[in-house]
Amino acid sequence: MFLPNRNALYRQPLDAADVETLGIAGADTVERFLARRDNHVATPLRELPALAAELGLGALHVKDEGFRLGLGSFKALGGAYAVFRLVLEEAGKRLGRPVDVGDLDRPEVRSVAATMTVACATDGNHGRSVAQGAELVGARAAIFVHAGVSEERVAAIARYGAEMIRVDGNYDDSVRQAARIAAEKGWTVVSDTSWPGYERIPGLVMQGYTAIVREALRQLSEPPTHVFVQAGVGGIAAAVAGHLTIVLGAARPVFTVVEPARAACVFGAAKAGSPVKIAHGEATVMAMLECYEASPVAWRVLARVADGFMTVDEDDAVAVMRRLARPVGNDPAIVAGESGGVGLAGLVRAMADHKAELGLDGASRVLVINTEGATDPRRYAELVGMSEADVLAGKVLSGATQ
Numbered sequence: 001m002f003l004p005n006r007n008a009l010y011r012q013p014l015d016a017a018d019v020e021t022l023g024i025a026g027a028d029t030v031e032r033f034l035a036r037r038d039n040h041v042a043t044p045l046r047e048l049p050a051l052a053a054e055l056g057l058g059a060l061h062v063k064d065e066g067f068r069l070g071l072g073s074f075k076a077l078g079g080a081y082a083v084f085r086l087v088l089e090e091a092g093k094r095l096g097r098p099v100d101v102g103d104l105d106r107p108e109v110r111s112v113a114a115t116m117t118v119a120c121a122t123d124g125n126h127g128r129s130v131a132q133g134a135e136l137v138g139a140r141a142a143i144f145v146h147a148g149v150s151e152e153r154v155a156a157i158a159r160y161g162a163e164m165i166r167v168d169g170n171y172d173d174s175v176r177q178a179a180r181i182a183a184e185k186g187w188t189v190v191s192d193t194s195w196p197g198y199e200r201i202p203g204l205v206m207q208g209y210t211a212i213v214r215e216a217l218r219q220l221s222e223p224p225t226h227v228f229v230q231a232g233v234g235g236i237a238a239a240v241a242g243h244l245t246i247v248l249g250a251a252r253p254v255f256t257v258v259e260p261a262r263a264a265c266v267f268g269a270a271k272a273g274s275p276v277k278i279a280h281g282e283a284t285v286m287a288m289l290e291c292y293e294a295s296p297v298a299w300r301v302l303a304r305v306a307d308g309f310m311t312v313d314e315d316d317a318v319a320v321m322r323r324l325a326r327p328v329g330n331d332p333a334i335v336a337g338e339s340g341g342v343g344l345a346g347l348v349r350a351m352a353d354h355k356a357e358l359g360l361d362g363a364s365r366v367l368v369i370n371t372e373g374a375t376d377p378r379r380y381a382e383l384v385g386m387s388e389a390d391v392l393a394g395k396v397l398s399g400a401t402q
């Protein structure tokens, strides 16, 4: 399904708060922090000329976030960055002097961090980032996972020394539980979704994602004409669309948000004109996108700068994982986890059904983001039809399994 943005706020200027969050100064800070990470390198931008030709496009590029900071997904950019910023702010307050990223390893900053516990709910990837950030600065992490999060994903987070807390219900229930228990215990909630009165920290998480856009614009010879980004609560879509709008202005690409039909909460917000709780149905294979209420901060941005909202079916997501694993012509193989290729799945659908509405043709240069590698190798192997041993042995090229 495709819904053009007919919102009253469409094409209105971004709110000042969102320009501050997603603008150039914020992206500069993110890069300054990233430069100090041991394993930071720009993720690869893959060109897929054979698939572009098959689809009838001028060019197709995939930014491969499977290689991000050894964590296997773009979420590595957000949670850990927010944890660093919050620890530095607290240390600055307690020490009574400004501290910056270069001070993170100082004993006096680490002793402040040691008194802090950061908490969040997660489908898997965000919690891994928060836990990694906490471990790096010497803080504690308490990560809440709902019933549908696989044991593999839980183990991948626990590896960073986090306390894992299983809760009943779905992702939205785990968000509420994390907020309630954190308030009781005095923990700092580092959530990737926002709610009324809680916007700044999810804003920092989104600010972390702007690094993807910066890198992509440097790696491309000219800006894309179209961008398709998948959404859970809408954080990455808003960060990408917002930053592109701030840096490119009227020359920004046509931006489409893509979601599973079974969990299309941003689509729901677009229909209703503001974030609403959508009905729960069957679980989606696109596990990281299983969210039933959009983040209000993300929606505030997308209402203004997204051009359209799409849903894709379960089969679309799996077909795209297989297509990326076994590419046509000389295109490079890409390992895309269940939620990784969903932007591309949206593009494939759009080329079949919505070309005219989106102005897609043989001159279009499209950018999509593979938001995760095989972050759950067993599930990946099952869906793509490979052996798990091959995936784990690294025979399948993926940052996520390294």
Ligand SMILES: Cc1ncc(COP(=O)(O)O)c(C=O)c1O
Pocket: 073, 074, 075, 123, 125, 126, 192, 230, 231, 232, 233, 234, 235, 236, 237, 288, 289, 339, 340, 371, 372
């Ligand atoms: C791999 C992957 N892709 C996309 C998303 C969606 O991100 P957001 O919730 O910011 O919309 C997530 C969220 O966890 C994710 O893990």
